[in-house]
Amino acid sequence: MFRRFTVKAGALLFFAVCALAAENGGVAGFSGIWTGTMTDRNGDPQDLSFRFTQSGNVLKGKMYGDNESLAVTGVKVSGKELSFSVTTELNGQVTTFLYTGIISGNEMEVSRTRLDLKPPEPKQPDTKAGNSASKSNPPQTFRLKRLT
Amino acid sequence: MKIRHLLVSALLTSAPLSAYDAANARAFLAQHCESCHGAKIAYGSLNFNSLTPATLSTETERWTRISSRVRNSEMPPRTVPGPGVALSDRKAFLNWVDEGLHAEACAGGPVAGTSQIRRLNRDEYTATVRELLNIHLDVGHDLPADGAGGQGFDNAAEVLFLSPVLVEKYIDAAKESLEYAVKDSRARARIGIVEPGPGLLPAQAAHNILQGFLPRAFRRPVTEKETEPFMALFREAQKSHQTFDKSVVYMLRGVLLSPQFLFHAETPNPGTSPRLLDDYALASRLSYFLWGSMPDEMLFDLAEAGKLHEPEVLKEEVGLMLRSGKSMHFIESFVTQWLGTRELGRDFIPDPKIFPNYSADADLRGEIRFQPIVFFHSMVANNDPITDLVDSDWTILTRKLAGLYGIDRKNLRKDNQDQPHRVKLPPDSHRGGLLGMSAVLAVSSYPYRTSPVLRGKWVLDSILGTPPLPPPPNVPALEEHVGPAPKTMRERLAQHRKDPVCSSCHSSIDPIGFALENYDALGQWRNEDAGKPVDNSGELPDGTKFQGPEQLKAVLLQQKDLFVRNLTSRMLGYSLGRGLSPKDMCTVDSVIAQLRNNGYKSQVLIEAIVMSQPFQYQAGVPAGAPSSLSLKTKHTVTESR
Numbered sequence: 001m002f003r004r005f006t007v008k009a010g011a012l013l014f015f016a017v018c019a020l021a022a023e024n025g026g027v028a029g030f031s032g033i034w035t036g037t038m039t040d041r042n043g044d045p046q047d048l049s050f051r052f053t054q055s056g057n058v059l060k061g062k063m064y065g066d067n068e069s070l071a072v073t074g075v076k077v078s079g080k081e082l083s084f085s086v087t088t089e090l091n092g093q094v095t096t097f098l099y100t101g102i103i104s105g106n107e108m109e110v111s112r113t114r115l116d117l118k119p120p121e122p123k124q125p126d127t128k129a130g131n132s133a134s135k136s137n138p139p140q141t142f143r144l145k146r147l148t
Numbered sequence: 149m150k151i152r153h154l155l156v157s158a159l160l161t162s163a164p165l166s167a168y169d170a171a172n173a174r175a176f177l178a179q180h181c182e183s184c185h186g187a188k189i190a191y192g193s194l195n196f197n198s199l200t201p202a203t204l205s206t207e208t209e210r211w212t213r214i215s216s217r218v219r220n221s222e223m224p225p226r227t228v229p230g231p232g233v234a235l236s237d238r239k240a241f242l243n244w245v246d247e248g249l250h251a252e253a254c255a256g257g258p259v260a261g262t263s264q265i266r267r268l269n270r271d272e273y274t275a276t277v278r279e280l281l282n283i284h285l286d287v288g289h290d291l292p293a294d295g296a297g298g299q300g301f302d303n304a305a306e307v308l309f310l311s312p313v314l315v316e317k318y319i320d321a322a323k324e325s326l327e328y329a330v331k332d333s334r335a336r337a338r339i340g341i342v343e344p345g346p347g348l349l350p351a352q353a354a355h356n357i358l359q360g361f362l363p364r365a366f367r368r369p370v371t372e373k374e375t376e377p378f379m380a381l382f383r384e385a386q387k388s389h390q391t392f393d394k395s396v397v398y399m400l401r402g403v404l405l406s407p408q409f410l411f412h413a414e415t416p417n418p419g420t421s422p423r424l425l426d427d428y429a430l431a432s433r434l435s436y437f438l439w440g441s442m443p444d445e446m447l448f449d450l451a452e453a454g455k456l457h458e459p460e461v462l463k464e465e466v467g468l469m470l471r472s473g474k475s476m477h478f479i480e481s482f483v484t485q486w487l488g489t490r491e492l493g494r495d496f497i498p499d500p501k502i503f504p505n506y507s508a509d510a511d512l513r514g515e516i517r518f519q520p521i522v523f524f525h526s527m528v529a530n531n532d533p534i535t536d537l538v539d540s541d542w543t544i545l546t547r548k549l550a551g552l553y554g555i556d557r558k559n560l561r562k563d564n565q566d567q568p569h570r571v572k573l574p575p576d577s578h579r580g581g582l583l584g585m586s587a588v589l590a591v592s593s594y595p596y597r598t599s600p601v602l603r604g605k606w607v608l609d610s611i612l613g614t615p616p617l618p619p620p621p622n623v624p625a626l627e628e629h630v631g632p633a634p635k636t637m638r639e640r641l642a643q644h645r646k647d648p649v650c651s652s653c654h655s656s657i658d659p660i661g662f663a664l665e666n667y668d669a670l671g672q673w674r675n676e677d678a679g680k681p682v683d684n685s686g687e688l689p690d691g692t693k694f695q696g697p698e699q700l701k702a703v704l705l706q707q708k709d710l711f712v713r714n715l716t717s718r719m720l721g722y723s724l725g726r727g728l729s730p731k732d733m734c735t736v737d738s739v740i741a742q743l744r745n746n747g748y749k750s751q752v753l754i755e756a757i758v759m760s761q762p763f764q765y766q767a768g769v770p771a772g773a774p775s776s777l778s779l780k781t782k783h784t785v786t787e788s789r
Contacts, residue, residue, distance in 0.1 A: 068282070145464075
């Protein structure tokens, strides 16, 4: 009788933890292949795909590329929020992008910012410099969908 | 000769057939065939006393051959005395055979079809080595060009055999590419070369390379046993005191010469029932269909996760693959082979004296060649209907193409007009669909003049999929400029058609070409030919009349089922890398039904093919047949030495 109760309680606890993890994201919640489409600076659609894998309590990842994958670095998970960086190199020019995402079920709302450009400044209607910085580096937002 | 007339009129009209049954077929065979294929004489061991119409469902291959020979008017032979076969009789008999075969093929729904072992063709080989080694080198430059087979493409198993000369070329190509790769840091990283050092013996380092390299080269996971023959090559090189790099090159040459690398080698299905492909084989089929190259890391990861067969995942992946720049390979390869425009600028060059604008301008030549490719790409990217290929209110233009076509540049986008881009066509531009494109109009002409015959044949073959028969032997050539006054093409062809032998066929072919006579041999618009106004009127044998390209396109669109069937069959054959058999007709029908239900959207065509039974399944071995050839790694070692 006691043993049956223990099994039931254990199962309940397991499901409760799983439900909590799913609700809050957590390292396990982000594992899988994610894909989405972002609009680039020219207004053209650009597909982005990532794979995150859980290794212990750590989340590792990569961003798929046309030619080769790029490493995802600095992964941080806090509840439903995820942030990481991806560094690209094209013709010797190195660029780092910071991604921040909030998971909601099988989708993730993601924001991407180039780190080598000025972040947008608070709106200053009378300051031309402020407008120019804002135009040059607005965060780009898009949605990722879980593929697996 | 009459069969050409019959074929075209039968396919261009959709007149309902009168009831025709096995008794009628029996009478047809008795009247026209049994004197040579009967109980007394049975040429070719064909006896219609035993092969009765009742055997249509059991002797499908024989009936397919019979249908083909009757359709091509090879049978009954023209030399047989007598009145010959009336067109209506032949048409009715062929329809009865075709409908019976179709019913038989579809009795159990779509089937997997055969899965033949085929070699990577030259383009696939080049792209695969480039991707595998991360080198930007045309390693296939010295390989002979592959011929076309199957549905007319160079990726068809039927033509991708391996000759001794080709093996030598592969040995050279593997050596050249690997010797280049080991000197390049990016390529070394892609191959996974880590030099031996403290704590890492050369053999261990070589083994590590193989563990990463071999699954990518074979496009599937490999066992430890499969690495052994290549490790033996490494040890052999080391014994000969070769450097580590040279030993690795020697070892990897073995990989690049192995059948598992050189062939699309799916694990044979030993059973008698169709079997779902494993995820790795599906990943390969997808990548060689849509990219002409090996799977990328994401496809491998999806295969490893066992998720690729899930319809939602697969559809998403197909979308991603089509949006990737790598899909241009598929589109260029498919479109240029389908339309025959691959030869433009190679074997087919418009006469430089007559078309100096073409010969003098390399940009224009490239833009003409790429117009149908970029058009197809744009159509797929925007999920436009495939009927846009027949007629559309848009096309792809550049500044120079617009000039060639006499289209005002104000219709182009404001910036970057030298890049091909999508343009909404002004009214009366005559440039909608493939038939308004210079590349198509040029390859269906002679280098120095138009040919209504070639253009008519091109439309019947490439658009409708109903090619006329080749001309009979000893057919007289078209008379060129004989007499005091130059004659128009129509006048010269009319003279040609006075010969009754020619007339029966050309009355079906020429009218289509006449409607396109406003385009010269480079596709430029003209209102006169040889000083006389162009007569662009045509009339098909069934009485359908039209004038000019717009009305011709309207007639073709009335027959869009033929066009859709043709495009579907060709693309299915391309995707499978083989010719289609009658058993595949159910799949074609199923894809057409999905297209019809979805407004003929172009992405639906590709998705439906990927989701189809023959694309996702391997047929089993028929009971009693020898099992498929299994590819042994042993062959590799022998070859590489």
